[in-house]
Amino acid sequence: MMETQAQQPEQGNYTSPQDILSFSGGDNRNLPRLSAAKESESQWQQISRQILEFFNKLPDYLGSIFNNNKQGLITLVLILSALVTVKVAIAVLDAVNDVPLLQPIFELIGIFYFVWFAFRYLLKYETRQELSQKFNSFKQQSLG
Numbered sequence: 001m002m003e004t005q006a007q008q009p010e011q012g013n014y015t016s017p018q019d020i021l022s023f024s025g026g027d028n029r030n031l032p033r034l035s036a037a038k039e040s041e042s043q044w045q046q047i048s049r050q051i052l053e054f055f056n057k058l059p060d061y062l063g064s065i066f067n068n069n070k071q072g073l074i075t076l077v078l079i080l081s082a083l084v085t086v087k088v089a090i091a092v093l094d095a096v097n098d099v100p101l102l103q104p105i106f107e108l109i110g111i112f113y114f115v116w117f118a119f120r121y122l123l124k125y126e127t128r129q130e131l132s133q134k135f136n137s138f139k140q141q142s143l144g
Contacts, residue, residue, distance in 0.1 A: 066073060097103045121131040 096106075121127045
């Protein structure tokens with residue numbers, strides 16, 4: 001019984017010289033034709049054609065997406081550009097602050113402007129009214 005079990009795996013791996021000769025021999029008319037290479041080639045052609053069709057239709061897809069969502073996309077672009085502008089402004093201010101003596105000079109200029117503005121527009125009632133009128137006219141011009 002052990003001999004039959006040991007012989008079974010050997011029989012599965014055994015190839016006869018006749019099989020090798022007939023496979024590599026001259027009589028190959030009875031062997032089936034392999035068409036897998038042609039099918040895979042046509043599959044690759046189909047896939048490449050679908051990819052090319054997608055890339056040809058891509059501008060139309062993008063145009064329809066833009067037309068359907070024009071207001072939202074414009075808002076998104078404006079928000080992103082505002083963020084980039086703020087980042088650039090912060091970077092410029094950091095670069096200016098790194099220059100010696102510029103930061104204290106700008107702080108002094110800011111303090112002097114604030115003091116002038118407070119004395120010019122905030123101390124007296126008439127000047128506060130003038131500032132309010134200027135602000136309202138600016139608001140009307142800006143917002144319509």
